[in-house]
Amino acid sequence: MSIILNHVNHIYEEDTAMAFPALTDINLEIPDGQFIGLIGHTGSGKSTLVQHLNGLLKPTSGEIYYNGADINEEGFNKKELRSKVGLVFQYPEHQLFEIDVFSDVCFGPKNLGLEKKEVELRAYTALKQVGIADEYFYQSPFDLSGGQKRRVAIAGVLAMKPEVLILDEPTAGLDPKGRDEILDQIAKLREETGMTVILVSHSMEDVAKYVDRIIVMNKSRVLFDDVPKEVFRHYKELEKVGLAAPQITYIMQELKAKGLNVDTDITTLEEAKEAILKALGKK
Amino acid sequence: MLRDITLGQYYQTDSVIHRLDPRVKLVGTLLFIVSLFVVDNFIGYAIAAAFLLVVIKLSKVPFKFMVRGMKAIVFLLIIAVIFNLFLTPGEVVFSVWKIQITKEGIYLASFMAIRLIFLIMGSSVMTLTTTPNQLTDGLEKLLNPLKIFKVPVHEIAMMMSIALRFIPILLEETDKIMKAQIARGADFESGNLIKKAKSLVPLLVPLFISAFRRANDLATAMEARCYRGGDFRTKMKPLIYQKRDRWAYVVCWFYLSLCIIIGRVLL
Ligand SMILES: Nc1ncnc2c1ncn2[C@@H]1O[C@H](COP(=O)(O)OP(=O)(O)OP(=O)(O)O)[C@@H](O)[C@H]1O
Numbered sequence: 088m089s090i091i092l093n094h095v096n097h098i099y100e101e102d103t104a105m106a107f108p109a110l111t112d113i114n115l116e117i118p119d120g121q122f123i124g125l126i127g128h129t130g131s132g133k134s135t136l137v138q139h140l141n142g143l144l145k146p147t148s149g150e151i152y153y154n155g156a157d158i159n160e161e162g163f164n165k166k167e168l169r170s171k172v173g174l175v176f177q178y179p180e181h182q183l184f185e186i187d188v189f190s191d192v193c194f195g196p197k198n199l200g201l202e203k204k205e206v207e208l209r210a211y212t213a214l215k216q217v218g219i220a221d222e223y224f225y226q227s228p229f230d231l232s233g234g235q236k237r238r239v240a241i242a243g244v245l246a247m248k249p250e251v252l253i254l255d256e257p258t259a260g261l262d263p264k265g266r267d268e269i270l271d272q273i274a275k276l277r278e279e280t281g282m283t284v285i286l287v288s289h290s291m292e293d294v295a296k297y298v299d300r301i302i303v304m305n306k307s308r309v310l311f312d313d314v315p316k317e318v319f320r321h322y323k324e325l326e327k328v329g330l331a332a333p334q335i336t337y338i339m340q341e342l343k344a345k346g347l348n349v350d351t352d353i354t355t356l357e358e359a360k361e362a363i364l365k366a367l368g369k370k
Numbered sequence: 371m372l373r374d375i376t377l378g379q380y381y382q383t384d385s386v387i388h389r390l391d392p393r394v395k396l397v398g399t400l401l402f403i404v405s406l407f408v409v410d411n412f413i414g415y416a417i418a419a420a421f422l423l424v425v426i427k428l429s430k431v432p433f434k435f436m437v438r439g440m441k442a443i444v445f446l447l448i449i450a451v452i453f454n455l456f457l458t459p460g461e462v463v464f465s466v467w468k469i470q471i472t473k474e475g476i477y478l479a480s481f482m483a484i485r486l487i488f489l490i491m492g493s494s495v496m497t498l499t500t501t502p503n504q505l506t507d508g509l510e511k512l513l514n515p516l517k518i519f520k521v522p523v524h525e526i527a528m529m530m531s532i533a534l535r536f537i538p539i540l541l542e543e544t545d546k547i548m549k550a551q552i553a554r555g556a557d558f559e560s561g562n563l564i565k566k567a568k569s570l571v572p573l574l575v576p577l578f579i580s581a582f583r584r585a586n587d588l589a590t591a592m593e594a595r596c597y598r599g600g601d602f603r604t605k606m607k608p609l610i611y612q613k614r615d616r617w618a619y620v621v622c623w624f625y626l627s628l629c630i631i632i633g634r635v636l637l
Pocket residue numbers: 099100107108109127128129130131132133134135136177289
């Protein structure tokens with residue numbers, strides 16, 4: 088059970104002077120239950136890639152398999168695919184439209200043809216999962232704050248109970264606190280449900296703490312695809328493509344250069360603290 | 371899907387047509403449209419077709435783009451053709467049961483179709499080779515004499531350019547919202563008419579909200595830059611006629627005269 092991309096290419100506006108290759112020869116395997124960070128500079132093709140995973144875009148060439156079935160084959164049930172692979176778009180708050188928060192979250196499960204009771208149960212659970220309090224349920228979604236709208240939009244996709252959840256820059260434009268809250272909630276959600284999560288982001292800092300695997304995109308290609316530690320070892324190359332390793336990586340590198348014997352593969356603040364204390368204690 | 375509508379979308383490349391003064395292109399388009407209604411025989415349309423083809427060729431815009439704009443009017447085209455074909459009285463050529471097709475009907479229907487197609491293509495050439503900014507500048511300059519009658523020329527031109535500028539943006543936005551709702555299981559294609567209309571709500575509400583938001587932002591941005599209408603504004607790049615523009619005028623007027631002579635005088 089997994090998603091497999093085989094030599095996927097995508098060219099926007101093919102056959103015109105504006106033809107633009109947004110994906111070039113992408114080969115990936117995404118097994119069940121992984122927490123993946125998809126990172127790249129602006130315009131590197133991240134959003135284009137994730138829209139292929141639920142069949143919204145068709146590759147110009149190449150195949151995409153979901154659980155062994157080619158999703159672009161004639162007769163493949165795309166509607167079902169979209170309920171299994173939930174995609175939360177960049178700035179998802181722009182898609183809200185219902186008169187109140189609760190009905191908006193009901194939209195997804197209702198489209199799946201579920202019974203009213205089940206729809207409402209799912210909407211309720213989803214709203215709770217993203218931390219929206221009851222008192223907001225019957226407010227207009229347009230009266231909420233930016234961060235709250237974002238959560239409601241995420242709940243709208245969660246309510247479809249996807250097996251794979253893709254979030255396209257869920258933290259764009261949020262303050263640090265709002266960002267951490269949303270990311271923590273997603274991490275918790277994943278632990279509870281065991282679903283696959285793909286988190287698209289600009290920022291290594293954001294994802295380093297949570298993910299098991301990082302895919303770095305650069306100019307329509309996959310540049311690195313590995314566990315965070317390995318990816319951050321290439322911090323010099325990352326800088327060249329407009330990205331950066333987490334700050335802590337730099338600190339550890341500097342310390343090492345200054346002669347302190349620390350592990351430079353460290354990616355989070357907590358690990359760093361321990362490593363430095365250990366190194367100092369040994370001295 | 372929605373990107374198929376090319377009207378109001380600039381195609382960037384370097385060609386003679388692109389470099390022409392926008393006033394020439396506006397007047398030229400107008401003359402071309404007039405010519406379409408002046409001629410009413412096939413020789414005249416052949417000349418119009420030749421003129422259009424040469425201009426398209428010169429503009430270096432792939433022919434595919436012109437045809438793409440056509441998709442938007444296919445429906446209108448079919449209706450116009452059907453009405454003209456079946457409802458024109460005259461010499462019957464062909465009849466089944468109560469439906470009669472007349473010779474006049476065939477003529478009218480084909481003229482109507484040709485006119486509509488050429489009309490869209492002609493105006494597409496203009497919008498594909500002229501940036502909205504140029505277009506407004508041209509329009510403003512052309513309409514300038516109307517200021518004597520207190521017509522707010524500058525404001526009209528500004529409104530037009532903003533509207534044109536927003537067409538591709540709103541189309542892109544529509545595409546995005548549509549995708550987002552499809553990802554939530556929305557279905558815009560199947561079902562009967564009522565169901566289809568209902569399925570548009572999740573698309574239209576966010577679209578309107580975003581359009582209002584954009585309009586608001588734009589107004590604020592304009593005000594922040596002390597925009598205050600046309601009086602005393604100078605241009606960074608004032609429009610000045612070049613030699614090629616004069617020649618283009620000559621060619622356009624020559625073309626129209628030819629159409630009038632062929633269409634009205636000779637036949
Ligand atoms: N509908 C489209 N038509 C034409 N080109 C497009 C379209 N959508 C995206 N592109 C182009 O494809 C490239 C990749 O876009 P994409 O949205 O996938 O980037 P991204 O990595 O998600 O960037 P960001 O971090 O800014 O969201 C960009 O250069 C963009 O200009």
